[in-house]
Amino acid sequence: MKTFLKELIDIKNWKKKTKITGIVVLGLFALCVILALMKPSEADMKAQASEEMQELLKKDETGTRKRVTVTYNSLIIINYCSFSSSGANALSEKYVGFAGHIFRADEGAGKFTGQMVNYTYRMLGSGENILHGAKLTLFLTTLSMVIGVAFGTVLALGKISKNKVISKICSSYIFFFRGTPLMIQLFVVYYTLPAVFGFAWRDLFSAGDEQAVYKGAFIAALIAYGLNSGAYCAEIVRAAIQSIEKGQHEAAKALGLSYGQTMKLIILPQSVRRMVPPVCNEFVMMLKDASLVFAISLMDITTISKNIMTSEISYNVFLPALVIYLVITAFFTWIFDAIEKKFSLYE
Amino acid sequence: MKTVKKIAALLGAAALSISLLAGCGKKAEEKVETAKSNIDLSGIKFISDGVLSVGCEVGYPPFEDFAEDGKTAIGYDIDIITEVARRLGLKVNIINTAWDGIFAGIDNNYDVVCSACTITPERKESMLFSDPYISNYQAVILKKGNNKKITSFKDLNGMTVAVQKETTSDELLSDYKSTGTISLEIVANEKVLSCFTQLDNGEVDAVCVDSTVADGYLAKNGDKYIYAYKDETEPEFFGIVMGLNNTALQKAVNEVLAEMEKDGFIKETLDYWFGL
Numbered sequence: 118m119k120t121f122l123k124e125l126i127d128i129k130n131w132k133k134k135t136k137i138t139g140i141v142v143l144g145l146f147a148l149c150v151i152l153a154l155m156k157p158s159e160a161d162m163k164a165q166a167s168e169e170m171q172e173l174l175k176k177d178e179t180g181t182r183k184r185v186t187v188t189y190n191s192l193i194i195i196n197y198c199s200f201s202s203s204g205a206n207a208l209s210e211k212y213v214g215f216a217g218h219i220f221r222a223d224e225g226a227g228k229f230t231g232q233m234v235n236y237t238y239r240m241l242g243s244g245e246n247i248l249h250g251a252k253l254t255l256f257l258t259t260l261s262m263v264i265g266v267a268f269g270t271v272l273a274l275g276k277i278s279k280n281k282v283i284s285k286i287c288s289s290y291i292f293f294f295r296g297t298p299l300m301i302q303l304f305v306v307y308y309t310l311p312a313v314f315g316f317a318w319r320d321l322f323s324a325g326d327e328q329a330v331y332k333g334a335f336i337a338a339l340i341a342y343g344l345n346s347g348a349y350c351a352e353i354v355r356a357a358i359q360s361i362e363k364g365q366h367e368a369a370k371a372l373g374l375s376y377g378q379t380m381k382l383i384i385l386p387q388s389v390r391r392m393v394p395p396v397c398n399e400f401v402m403m404l405k406d407a408s409l410v411f412a413i414s415l416m417d418i419t420t421i422s423k424n425i426m427t428s429e430i431s432y433n434v435f436l437p438a439l440v441i442y443l444v445i446t447a448f449f450t451w452i453f454d455a456i457e458k459k460f461s462l463y464e
Numbered sequence: 465m466k467t468v469k470k471i472a473a474l475l476g477a478a479a480l481s482i483s484l485l486a487g488c489g490k491k492a493e494e495k496v497e498t499a500k501s502n503i504d505l506s507g508i509k510f511i512s513d514g515v516l517s518v519g520c521e522v523g524y525p526p527f528e529d530f531a532e533d534g535k536t537a538i539g540y541d542i543d544i545i546t547e548v549a550r551r552l553g554l555k556v557n558i559i560n561t562a563w564d565g566i567f568a569g570i571d572n573n574y575d576v577v578c579s580a581c582t583i584t585p586e587r588k589e590s591m592l593f594s595d596p597y598i599s600n601y602q603a604v605i606l607k608k609g610n611n612k613k614i615t616s617f618k619d620l621n622g623m624t625v626a627v628q629k630e631t632t633s634d635e636l637l638s639d640y641k642s643t644g645t646i647s648l649e650i651v652a653n654e655k656v657l658s659c660f661t662q663l664d665n666g667e668v669d670a671v672c673v674d675s676t677v678a679d680g681y682l683a684k685n686g687d688k689y690i691y692a693y694k695d696e697t698e699p700e701f702f703g704i705v706m707g708l709n710n711t712a713l714q715k716a717v718n719e720v721l722a723e724m725e726k727d728g729f730i731k732e733t734l735d736y737w738f739g740l
Contacts, residue, residue: 181550182543186531201531203538205683205739239534308568317572324512327557330573414561414573421534424522427657428529430684 152194157214159189162198165212165219170200173208190238197222197234229433236425237437240418248331251441254407254417257338262350262400264343269350274380276355287351294348299341300409306341307334307413334413346403353395357388390460397453401446418442503552503719507712510575515557516549517574522560524656526680526737527580540676540737544597545578545704547729551720567591570707576717577705580676582632591708594717596701597730602633603675604693605682607663614670614693621646623669626659628652632700633672656681664688679738 124130131139166174173185184204190197194215199222201209211222211231222231242250275287294302311317318333326332361384369379408419416424422438425431511517520541522528528539537558549556559574566577570591582600583593604614604625614620617640627633629652637650651668653659659671660681671678675694682689704721706713724730 181547183536186533186536186538188531188533190533199532203531204736205526205680207684209532235532245535304565308565311572319573327512327515330517330559330561412562412564414559416560423655424530425534427523427655428525430657430660432661 149194152216155217156191156194156196157217157219159191159196159198162189162196162212162214162219163187165198165210166200167210170202170208170210173202174200188235190235190243192234192238192243195230195234197231197238199231199235232429232431232433233437236422236434237441239425240421240437240441242421246328248328248335249416250421251418251445253335253410253415254404255445257335257342257407257410257417258400258403260339261342261346262396262403264339265346265350265399265403266354266396268343268347269352270354270385272347272351273354273358276351277358291348291351294345295352299345299406300412302345303338303341303409303412306344307337331415334410334415338410338413338415342403342407346399349399350396353392353399354388356395357391358384360391361387386460390457393453393457393460397450400449400453404442404445404449503716505552505554505712505716508710508716510554511571511573512557514554516545516552516554516576517557517559518545518549519559519561519566519569519574519577520545520579521563521566522558524580524677526683527676540598540733541578541580543733543737544724544730545576547724547733548704548717548720551723552716567705570705571710575706575710575713580674580702581705583701583703587705592706592710592714593703594706594714595721596703597721598676598702598734599699600702601675601699602636602695603673603678603691605660605663605671605673605678605689606669606692607666608688608690610669610690612692616693617672617695618646619693620648620670620672622648624649624651624667625670625672626651626653626662626668627672628656628659629654631674633674637672660685660689676738683739 128136170185174187177183177185185200185202188197188199188201196214197212198214199209199211201207209223211228213220213222213227213231213234215230220227222228238244240250242252245252247253247256272287272291275283276291278284278287307318318337319329320333321336322329322332358380365383365387366379369383374382408417410417411420411423418438418441422434425434520528520537522530522537522539524539526539527541528537530536531538537560542558545558546556557574559569561569561573563579566579567587567590570577581587581593583596587593602617604617604620606612606614612619617637620637620640625637625648627637627650634650634652637648640646641648641650651659651662653662656673656677659668659673662668663671670692678691682691704717706717721730
């Protein structure tokens with residue numbers, strides 16, 4: 118880390134490629150800051166409503182039913198505001214704010230831009246808690262992979278253990294969780310377990326909490342995903358361990374190391390490098406499998422985009438969805454590459 | 465299958481007429497004046513005190529849908545259940561859930577389900593329904609410019625028709641097909657939107673769908689589709705669903721629905737959402 122920082126400060130000796138990248142990144146950052154500062158304010162955007170809309174909004178204040186939904190989405194450099202009434206004769210007005218100007222966004226390029234901002238904002242789960250959209254996908258995938266790798270290592274060591282009972286238990290566990298679909302495992306954890314043991318996932322949280330149902334569902338999902346990815350990771354870890362030459366085991370034994378010491382000090386550190394690419398693979402698969410949580414009431418990126426598709430009658434929604442998935446995947450591939458490099462010292 | 469549907473229709477019709485009668489009676493008139501105090505909620509246990517938790521598959525416009533902000537649930541069902549809760553003196557909490565397993569969550573995750581649920585005899589064995597709050601028919605939609613006259617489902621002979629999977633439309637047309645009454649290709653989709661997109665793209669010749677859903681679509685896309693046929697001989701009814709032991713809540717909800725029918729709330733809401 119220290120050497121990395123030292124190299125970072127020493128701008129004069131940067132490689133040419135790094136210099137160019139640095140300039141581009143800084144330039145983009147400065148542009149974003151300028152655009153973000155020039156962006157029209159929330160109050161200005163909300164003041165755009167036409168007289169007709171203002172009247173409807175006024176009516177809502179006294180009525181028992183709300184008829185107009187005011188949407189305000191802000192994405193760093195651009196913001197979007199819309200007023201839409203519901204029902205068979207719905208009215209809607211849309212505005213996009215960018216670089217100090219407010220544009221109507223009811224048709225053409227403006228409409229498309231507005232849609233993109235609104236869809237991206239919703240899919241990222243901005244303005245909501247951690248159980249929505251991209252935040253949910255990231256949180257669930259990362260946590261279940263952490264559980265999966267830790268649990269998978271234990272299972273893998275169990276499976277190659279010389280103790281037959283432990284080995285059989287671990288093998289059957291892996292067989293079961295790799296042999297059944299994740300969706301059904303999710304259903305079993307969320308529906309069957311509470312029915313059999315007489316509890317409710319929601320009861321883990323207070324009854325007055327309106328989000329309790331979703332939080333309960335998230336815990337259930339995390340357990341199901343963790344158990345499932347544990348089984349897959351176990352096989353990855355086992356393959357990595359067994360790919361280390363037998364000679365190393367023998368050498369360690371000759372030096373008088375115990376089995377535990379051999380694993381901890383010699384075998385596992387070397388097998389990490391061989392584990393990284395398949396674990397990254399598993400991570401990316403998990404990222405996309407996270408969309409199965411729609412079955413237990415949670416809204417991830419895929420579910421939100423399907424929802425938008427039905428309510429807006431628009432297929433444009435898949436554009437930002439693809440981009441968001443690609444950005445997430447690119448980021449994690451980069452991290453896994455770095456880890457792989459760090460552990461490749463000896464190969 | 466068809467007789468089952470007829471029995472369901474008769475039962476529904478009976479329930480509707482009873483609710484209407486109740487609404488016309490003198491007793492009900494007194495109830496309107498002292499609405500909130502008269503309905504006794506003391507024997508009912510709610511999942512969260514003072515809140516009516518409602519299970520709903522938000523994503524079936526115009527019954528339930530998210531507004532553009534992605535959070536506010538709007539739609540006919542939402543209006544109805546919010547007003548029911550308001551008149552019972554409760555707050556409402558809409559819990560978005562998947563359609564599969566929605567009824568399993570009653571009394572666990574929410575008190576009632578209000579999500580365009582058709583009242584059927586099979587369902588009545590395992591859950592309680594309120595009186596119906598909307599009636600629905602099967603409808604056939606064609607692309608604008610297609611002048612084919614359709615006066616009964618038999619006129620669909622030789623056509624390719626899109627339906628939403630596992631809905632009454634699906635069952636109905638499959639009956640026609642399996643009995644050999646007419647020969648047609650049925651394309652079953654997961655979403656209603658897919659049916660209409662297939663019609664747009666010329667993949668199918670017609671869409672068979674709930675008339676209520678068709679009303680909602682045509683109100684917004686009247687320039688693209690035409691309403692070719694509505695089968696008014698076999699109505700079906702939607703009700704609010706409660707757990708089998710929750711008769712006290714069923715009674716309270718029915719009283720409120722009758723009241724809403726009487727003072728025109730239901731009619732006004734129907735007008736608003738379906739432009740009837």
